[in-house]
Amino acid sequence: MSKLERAxxxxxxxxxxxxxxxxxxxxxFTEEILVFHDGQEAIDALLDLLNTGGQLPSVIFLDLxxxxxxxxxxxxxxxxxxxxxxxxxxxxxxxxxxxxxxRQRAETYEMVSNYIVKPVDEDQLREIxxxxxx
Amino acid sequence: xxxxxxxxxxxxxxxxxLSTDLSFLDFSGIWLENFGLSQNIKGKSFFRSMPKxxxxxxxxxxxxxxxxxxxxxxxxxxxxxxxxxxxxxxLNTVNTxxxxxxxxxLILEDITEKKLEEQLLKKSLEVARIGGWEVDLLDxxxxxxxxxxEIHEVPEDFVPNLETGISFYKExxxxxxxxxxxxxxxxxxxxxxxxxxxxxxNGKDVWVRAIGEPEMVDGKCVRLVGTFQxxxxxxxxxxxxxxxxxxxxxxxxxxxxxxxxxxxxxxxLYWDExxxxxxxxxxxxxxxxxxxxxxxxxxxxxxxxxxxxxxxIAGKGDFDTNFRVRWPNGEIRWIKAEASxxxxxxGKALKMIGVNQDITELKTAQLQLIQSEESxxxxxxxxxxxxxxxxxxxxxxxxxxxxxxxxGYTSGELxxxxxxxxxxxxxxxxxxxxxxEVINGDRSxxxxxxxxxxxxGQVVHVFLTVTAVKKINGELSHxxxxxxxxxxxxxxxxxxxxxxxxxxxxxxxxxxxxHIVSHNLRSHTANLSMITGFLLDNEISTExxxxxxxxxxxxxxxLDETIAHLNEVVQVKLEAGKKLRxxxxxxxxxxxxxxxxxxxxxxxQQVLVNTPKEVYIKGISAYVESIVLNLITNAIxxxxxxxxGKININITVEGNHVVLEVEDNGLGIDLDxxxxxxxxxxxxxxxxxxxxxxxxxxxxxxxxxxxxxxxVESEVxxxxxxxxxxxxxxxx
Numbered sequence: 001m002s003k004l005e006r007a008x009x010x011x012x013x014x015x016x017x018x019x020x021x022x023x024x025x026x027x028x029f030t031e032e033i034l035v036f037h038d039g040q041e042a043i044d045a046l047l048d049l050l051n052t053g054g055q056l057p058s059v060i061f062l063d064l065x066x067x068x069x070x071x072x073x074x075x076x077x078x079x080x081x082x083x084x085x086x087x088x089x090x091x092x093x094x095x096x097x098x099x100x101x102x103r104q105r106a107e108t109y110e111m112v113s114n115y116i117v118k119p120v121d122e123d124q125l126r127e128i129x130x131x132x133x134x
Numbered sequence: 135x136x137x138x139x140x141x142x143x144x145x146x147x148x149x150x151x152l153s154t155d156l157s158f159l160d161f162s163g164i165w166l167e168n169f170g171l172s173q174n175i176k177g178k179s180f181f182r183s184m185p186k187x188x189x190x191x192x193x194x195x196x197x198x199x200x201x202x203x204x205x206x207x208x209x210x211x212x213x214x215x216x217x218x219x220x221x222x223x224x225l226n227t228v229n230t231x232x233x234x235x236x237x238x239x240l241i242l243e244d245i246t247e248k249k250l251e252e253q254l255l256k257k258s259l260e261v262a263r264i265g266g267w268e269v270d271l272l273d274x275x276x277x278x279x280x281x282x283x284e285i286h287e288v289p290e291d292f293v294p295n296l297e298t299g300i301s302f303y304k305e306x307x308x309x310x311x312x313x314x315x316x317x318x319x320x321x322x323x324x325x326x327x328x329x330x331x332x333x334x335x336n337g338k339d340v341w342v343r344a345i346g347e348p349e350m351v352d353g354k355c356v357r358l359v360g361t362f363q364x365x366x367x368x369x370x371x372x373x374x375x376x377x378x379x380x381x382x383x384x385x386x387x388x389x390x391x392x393x394x395x396x397x398x399x400x401x402x403l404y405w406d407e408x409x410x411x412x413x414x415x416x417x418x419x420x421x422x423x424x425x426x427x428x429x430x431x432x433x434x435x436x437x438x439x440x441x442x443x444x445x446x447i448a449g450k451g452d453f454d455t456n457f458r459v460r461w462p463n464g465e466i467r468w469i470k471a472e473a474s475x476x477x478x479x480x481g482k483a484l485k486m487i488g489v490n491q492d493i494t495e496l497k498t499a500q501l502q503l504i505q506s507e508e509s510x511x512x513x514x515x516x517x518x519x520x521x522x523x524x525x526x527x528x529x530x531x532x533x534x535x536x537x538x539x540x541x542g543y544t545s546g547e548l549x550x551x552x553x554x555x556x557x558x559x560x561x562x563x564x565x566x567x568x569x570x571e572v573i574n575g576d577r578s579x580x581x582x583x584x585x586x587x588x589x590x591g592q593v594v595h596v597f598l599t600v601t602a603v604k605k606i607n608g609e610l611s612h613x614x615x616x617x618x619x620x621x622x623x624x625x626x627x628x629x630x631x632x633x634x635x636x637x638x639x640x641x642x643x644x645x646x647x648x649h650i651v652s653h654n655l656r657s658h659t660a661n662l663s664m665i666t667g668f669l670l671d672n673e674i675s676t677e678x679x680x681x682x683x684x685x686x687x688x689x690x691x692x693l694d695e696t697i698a699h700l701n702e703v704v705q706v707k708l709e710a711g712k713k714l715r716x717x718x719x720x721x722x723x724x725x726x727x728x729x730x731x732x733x734x735x736x737x738x739q740q741v742l743v744n745t746p747k748e749v750y751i752k753g754i755s756a757y758v759e760s761i762v763l764n765l766i767t768n769a770i771x772x773x774x775x776x777x778x779g780k781i782n783i784n785i786t787v788e789g790n791h792v793v794l795e796v797e798d799n800g801l802g803i804d805l806d807x808x809x810x811x812x813x814x815x816x817x818x819x820x821x822x823x824x825x826x827x828x829x830x831x832x833x834x835x836x837x838x839x840x841x842x843x844x845x846v847e848s849e850v851x852x853x854x855x856x857x858x859x860x861x862x863x864x865x866x
Contacts, residue, residue, distance in 0.1 A: 013657060013661065014688075015661040015664075015665065015685050015688060015689050015692075016657075016660075016661060016664075018681065018685055019661070019664040019665065019668070019685075022668055022674065022678060022682075026671075026673065026674070065653060065657075073807075095653070096653055096654075096656040096657035096659075096660045097649075097653045097656070098656060099648075099649065099653070117660075118656070118657065118660035118661075118664070119660040119661070119663045119664035119667070120664070121664075121667070
């Protein structure tokens with residue numbers, strides 16, 4: 001398993017952000033972690049990154065419920081990014097919601113790989129890392 | 135001498151014997167009688183005794199005395215007074231010796247009467263247009279009198295024979311009949327008397343009466359004699375009369391009109407055929423007297439009908455009455471009777487002539503009408519449905535008890551009102567427009583659900599059916615309104631609707647709670663789970679353990695806070711339906727502004743309040759305060775730092791509601807994006823340190839629990855207006 005170049009966490013909950021960072025560090029998940037508090041902040045930053053010739057993160061952990069722009073809003077904006085730039089990006093929806101309708105809705109987005117119910121644990125992250133390495 | 139030989143006295147003719155010196159020698163009793171003379175004329179001069187005799191008689195007597203054996207003649211004398219007297223006489227000379235005239239026998243008769251009769255007959259034959267005819271079968275000659283020719287319209291010199299005579303009869307029945315009759319007459323000597331039609335020489339159809347009498351000699355007919363009478367006018371009149379009377383009889387029979395005539399003097403009651411039919415009596419069973427009629431009349435009606443008869447006879451008015459008769463089979467029929475009274479010159483009543491008519495059907499229909507009117511009236515009065523007769527201008531002509539009860543007015547009070555005056559203003563237009571369609575004839579009826587105000591001013595819900603009533607000429611007369619009071623139904627339905635709304639809102643709350651539990655509570659428990667995982671993980675550094683403990687505290691607090699919020703919402707829900715009190719909205723606003731004055735000053739907000747003095751709402755004071763506080767602090771919190779902050783607070787009255795508007799010129803909200811979520815729990819739309827997404831959720835719940843509503847208008851970077859509708863409380 002090789003370390004990822006860049007991963008991204010979009011979540012307004014500081015506890016979740018903290019937990020994810022701890023887990024990634026422990027698993028040696030990525031070189032760099034980008035953290036955003038809402039969808040708008042995230043999309044703005046990612047577009048900036050592209051404009052400055054940067055590389056998009058290979059994995060995005062996206063929360064559903066956020067102020068300003070929630071997870072769905074982010075996805076709606078993200079699909080507008082030219083395909084060749086985002087085709088290497090894997091998005092995981094991460095939510096505390098166990099509401100089945102949220103999972104079903106997530107499945108309608110082609111670029112969403114999986115729907116993970118919080119809390120995210122070590123094994124799940126390890127599995128993701130393995131898949132990404134392959 | 136002669137006189138002594140035979141006495142003329144007993145001779146059965148009017149005869150006298152005159153001497154040569156023309157004095158009476160003898161005379162018969164009849165002579166005296168005929169000429170009004172007495173015995174003492176004997177020996178007296180004939181001409182002196184009877185001066186007014188025709189001159190011709192004097193001459194004839196003279197001739198006889200001169201030797202002419204006999205004379206007979208007749209002549210007339212016109213008296214000075216113009217009277218004409220006809221005499222007929224016969225004279226014979228009386229000779230006792232040879233060539234010596236001893237006297238004359240004179241038979242003299244006054245034939246004036248006979249002569250008159252003769253003349254009259256002739257005249258009457260002419261007038262009656264009776265002609266004569268005669269056929270001599272031996273030489274086959276035929277004679278037609280002048281009138282006969284006239285009837286046939288042939289010239290005077292027309293010479294008929296038997297065949298031409300018959301050929302004048304109209305072809306068909308008339309000619310066939312006369313041919314047969316003449317044949318029978320000739321063969322059997324049978325006479326005839328018949329009425330037939332001829333066609334005159336001028337082609338005119340004429341009715342004639344033909345009488346024929348054969349003369350038989352040794353069983354053989356030698357002659358036919360007869361008369362021929364023009365009866366065209368009378369026959370045609372007769373035919374016409376027959377037609378008329380048949381028509382009349384048919385008409386009266388069809389109309390069921392019976393004609394009767396009552397001879398008061400002789401108590402003789404005549405009925406025509408129809409009368410028997412009307413009374414169901416056989417002609418043979420009816421005695422034709424007054425009491426026979428009376429016995430047909432129903433006993434209950436006898437007194438009155440007898441009085442009508444006696445009144446009419448006494449001249450106290452026309453006979454025009456109705457009574458019932460009982461038929462022999464027990465059936466009872468109504469008869470209408472009318473009559474006139476005939477009187478003599480002294481005014482004494484002689485006869486009554488009148489008509490009877492069976493009016494049973496009419497009477498039955500009348501009775502049924504009365505009954506149906508009575509039952510309609512009863513139905514109108516006692517119906518559980520409110521009913522009213524309404525005039526074209528909308529005023530109540532008549533209202534039944536049920537309607538009075540629904541509206542709380544007496545029927546007298548209603549009659550001074552129009553339906554427009556007591557109709558709910560929101561319902562008047564539709565009612566009037568439908569009514570005008572009825573007035574214009576576009577429809578004959580309509581039904582609507584509408585509201586009236588009762589006498590106390592309370593709303594009465596009704597289901598109204600309006601039907602037009604027309605006059606006989608088709609013009610609109612008035613309306614019948616049927617009004618079903620559905621107030622209790624509507625109230626029950628509203629209550630049900632309320633319950634349904636409550637249930638729906640509770641269901642929504644439940645869903646919301648499910649969501650809150652699935653997301654908001656879970657997010658905390660997920661955090662707790664993750665953090666405790668780190669704490670138990672030995673591979674994690676001490677610093678990270680310390681940090682994890684802080685995070686654990688934070689997660690626990692978050693959970694606590696969420697539970698507190700949920701409790702608050704549950705409380706609001708539980709408080710719903712709590713008794714609302716009268717609250718001054720203006721005072722509440724001022725109190726809140728005072729409480730947050732520091733915040734306002736700090737953020738340099740300009741606040742304008744525009745409110746009527748006395749405005750009261752129905753509410754729970756803690757909620758109202760919380761709502762106002764939340765809206766004002768929101769306005770401050772989401773101000774636009776680039777602008778000078780302005781907050782306008784307006785309070786207005788809209789019908790039964792009081793509207794609170796809080797308007798800011800702040801950041802605004804993208805409603806297309808967040809409109810649905812705006813009042814949801816834990817929804818925030820601004821990057822703000824204090825945005826917690828709980829305020830509007832609680833606010834909305836509080837407002838709704840007081841029967842109000844909240845709406846929002848907003849534009850990003852322009853500002854936001856929150857409008858809160860409260861129930862208005864009465865001033866008193």
